[in-house]
Amino acid sequence: MPKKSKEEKTILSQKLRVVSIGISTFADDLRSQGVEVVGVDWKPPAGGDVEMSRLLERLGS
Amino acid sequence: MITRVIVKKATYRDSISLMKISNTISKLPGIAQAAVVMGTELNRRVLSEAGFAGAAIGRAASVDMIVAIEAKDAMSLVTASTEVDRLLSPGERPAGEKAPPASLEEALEVLPDANLAVISVPGQFAKREAMQALARGLNVFLFSSNVSREEEVELKRRAKDKGLLLMGPDCGTSIINHKVLGFGNAIRAGTIGLVSASGTGAQEVTTLIHKAGLGISQAIGTGGGDLSEQVGGITTIQGIELLEADDQTDVIVLISKPPAPSTMRKVLEVARRCRKPVLVNFLGGYVSPRLLGKLRAANTLDDAAGLACELAGGKRRAPADTLPEATISTAFAENKKLAKSQKYLRGLFAGGTLCYESQSVLRPLLGDVYSNAPINSDYKILGEAPSKKHACIDMGAEEFVEGRAHPMMDFGLRNLRILQEARDPETAVILIDVELGYGSNADPAGQLVPVIQKAKRLAEKAGRNLPFVASVVGTEGDFQGLARQEKALSDAGALISPSNAQATKVSALITSGGSIEAKIREGPN
Numbered sequence: 068m069p070k071k072s073k074e075e076k077t078i079l080s081q082k083l084r085v086v087s088i089g090i091s092t093f094a095d096d097l098r099s100q101g102v103e104v105v106g107v108d109w110k111p112p113a114g115g116d117v118e119m120s121r122l123l124e125r126l127g128s
Numbered sequence: 129m130i131t132r133v134i135v136k137k138a139t140y141r142d143s144i145s146l147m148k149i150s151n152t153i154s155k156l157p158g159i160a161q162a163a164v165v166m167g168t169e170l171n172r173r174v175l176s177e178a179g180f181a182g183a184a185i186g187r188a189a190s191v192d193m194i195v196a197i198e199a200k201d202a203m204s205l206v207t208a209s210t211e212v213d214r215l216l217s218p219g220e221r222p223a224g225e226k227a228p229p230a231s232l233e234e235a236l237e238v239l240p241d242a243n244l245a246v247i248s249v250p251g252q253f254a255k256r257e258a259m260q261a262l263a264r265g266l267n268v269f270l271f272s273s274n275v276s277r278e279e280e281v282e283l284k285r286r287a288k289d290k291g292l293l294l295m296g297p298d299c300g301t302s303i304i305n306h307k308v309l310g311f312g313n314a315i316r317a318g319t320i321g322l323v324s325a326s327g328t329g330a331q332e333v334t335t336l337i338h339k340a341g342l343g344i345s346q347a348i349g350t351g352g353g354d355l356s357e358q359v360g361g362i363t364t365i366q367g368i369e370l371l372e373a374d375d376q377t378d379v380i381v382l383i384s385k386p387p388a389p390s391t392m393r394k395v396l397e398v399a400r401r402c403r404k405p406v407l408v409n410f411l412g413g414y415v416s417p418r419l420l421g422k423l424r425a426a427n428t429l430d431d432a433a434g435l436a437c438e439l440a441g442g443k444r445r446a447p448a449d450t451l452p453e454a455t456i457s458t459a460f461a462e463n464k465k466l467a468k469s470q471k472y473l474r475g476l477f478a479g480g481t482l483c484y485e486s487q488s489v490l491r492p493l494l495g496d497v498y499s500n501a502p503i504n505s506d507y508k509i510l511g512e513a514p515s516k517k518h519a520c521i522d523m524g525a526e527e528f529v530e531g532r533a534h535p536m537m538d539f540g541l542r543n544l545r546i547l548q549e550a551r552d553p554e555t556a557v558i559l560i561d562v563e564l565g566y567g568s569n570a571d572p573a574g575q576l577v578p579v580i581q582k583a584k585r586l587a588e589k590a591g592r593n594l595p596f597v598a599s600v601v602g603t604e605g606d607f608q609g610l611a612r613q614e615k616a617l618s619d620a621g622a623l624i625s626p627s628n629a630q631a632t633k634v635s636a637l638i639t640s641g642g643s644i645e646a647k648i649r650e651g652p653n
Contacts, residue, residue: 078267078293079346079374081243083307086235086266088257089248090142093271093310096566097246100307105235105242108228109249111140111191112256 129160131198132205133175135167135184139193141216142248143533146193149215156211158204159197164212166250167192168531173512174541190250190531232260246309247296248272250531254297255279262286262294269309270296270351273526277358280351284362293366296351300327300534300567303334303347310349311536311567314605318343320436321377323367325350325384328479329411329429331563331601332628333383336433338603339626342442345376352480355387361395368395372402379439380406381432385484386413399423405439407432411481412488412503428629429485451633451648458623459637462557465593466638470556473497473639474549475520475632476542478535479601482561483522486632493636493644494518500525515549518639520559536568539575550583550594557595558583559635561628564602564613571608573616580620595638596622599631 085104087094094106141149146164153162161178165171167188175185180196188194195212199205221227229235236242245261247254251274258268268287275297287294295302295309301324302309306317311327315338322344324330330347337344348367355361364382371377380402387395387410399406400421407424408415409432415425424439426432437443451459473494477483480501487496487503496504498519500511509516511527522528523535523542535542542560549555562572569575580596587594598617602610614624625631633648 077370078243078304079370083244083305084239084242085244085246086232086239086242087246088232090144092144093246093248102307103239105239106228107232107235108230111253
């Protein structure tokens with residue numbers, strides 16, 4: 068059995084601290100609920116080339 | 129009229145930002161119509177149906193942006209194009225303010241102890257972002273749709289191995305520690321915890337619980353594919369176990385479309401082991417008594433909310449499935465006003481689960497219903513095809529959202545469909561759902577009222593009376609205002625029901641009148 072340390076608390080018992088990637092209104096809605104949020108100004112990787120981004124992903128993994 | 133179409137290669141903005149820009153440009157003087165959209169197949173088709181022709185649109189790819197403007201004169205066109213460019217430019221940042229992070233890595237430099245990533249990028253890029261978040265030890269709320277089942281399995285296995293929760297893909301709603309992720313409503317805190325494979329299902333049940341005076345501890349969204357055979361309920365099982373261990377939760381409610389049989393067995397086995405009472409709602413899907421064991425089952429979302437309240441110590445309320453007498457009389461009165469040609473019910477849904485629930489409620493009343501997301505696959509019609517006989521269309525299905533904001537936010541496509549149904553002499557009633565809360569349009573009634581009025585006028589000109597039935601998913605705490613929204617829709621002539629299940633029954637009664645009265649009065653079906 069893994070021992071339960073403070074670090075192993077589940078998300079249900081933690082204060083949410085969020086990175087929001089994509090639609091900016093989701094970040095705005097969380098901010099309005101008092102949640103600490105950092106929004107990412109996301110752009111498609113490799114200029115939007117899906118094949119290229121899959122290749123990069125494979126190389127990176 | 130002059131039109132101009134510009135394709136901006138490899139230029140990306142999210143669908144909601146683009147919807148806002150499109151709306152702003154459409155309202156400029158001298159502009160007949162305007163759209164700024166990503167060049168997905170859906171958007172290219174919508175543009176060509178709106179009268180924008182040209183090879184440039186055909187050559188655009190889903191990662192290219194299309195700016196399409198139709199103006200009364202050249203001056204208006206130039207002004208609008210300039211305004212598009214201004215709205216698309218990042219704008220000046222005050223001196224000293226840093227640019228926002230461009231990646232998860234950069235964001236974690238700003239917020240090193242982040243514990244959750246909310247990801248809503250186009251589907252083809254979603255796995256990559258989610259894998260990176262998991263690798264950095266973050267839980268994930270994955271809103272993106274168009275993610276393959278194989279990718280979902282890979283993501284969920286990785287999450288589980290790391291002791292993290294991956295909600296999604298195609299996860300519309302979660303409420304974690306009383307904070308709404310994605311679409312969701314202002315719900316009071318309470319002791320009922322949800323695990324839901326359906327976003328609108330969770331919204332419907334949580335708002336009905338709130339209206340009954342009780343509240344929610346957590347609502348863990350799993351994404352609609354979680355209970356498929358391939359995924360095997362990985363997130364659902366994690367969710368049930370989390371709620372069983374959660375001090376705030378006394379009652380567990382499990383919501384999903386009917387799961388794959390092997391997955392249902394697995395998930396219910398875990399549920400039966402819980403010490404806390406567990407209530408399941410598979411939206412009309414059959415569960416054998418042996419599998420159910422000590423668990424409770426509910427037929428509709430309305431029923432699930434009522435039973436959950438009872439299990440959490442609330443008062444037993446009147447069976448939610450029973451229509452009040454006054455409502456039955458109103459429906460009969462509407463039925464009498466129908467022309468001979470008006471034979472079929474047409475449901476146009478922003479909420480996919482509500483579309484499914486309506487089909488499930490209608491099945492014993494009117495028989496199987498045609499749908500782009502049918503219960504019975506023999507009744508499948510394409511989303512973009514005209515409705516056939518009784519039909520329920522999920523306007524939030526993947527074919528309607530690729531590169532477009534969800535219909536809870538962007539009413540464009542559903543409004544067009546409402547007018548299409550209104551022109552069809554066979555349409556007897558139009559059934560709609562309206563969702564309030566975070567993520568939804570700031571004024572859904574404001575979007576719908578002019579269209580309802582226009583649809584009614586269209587039908588009237590052709591000698592028909594066209595009734596509308598609506599249910600509003602929301603609470604008085606939602607920023608759009610539940611009472612204000614319901615009043616505006618009611619003033620426009622829509623009949624308002626307190627739940628989708630009831631709205632569906634009212635619509636069925638309007639369509640078929642006395643012939644199904646006995647079945648309606650029998651109560652839950």
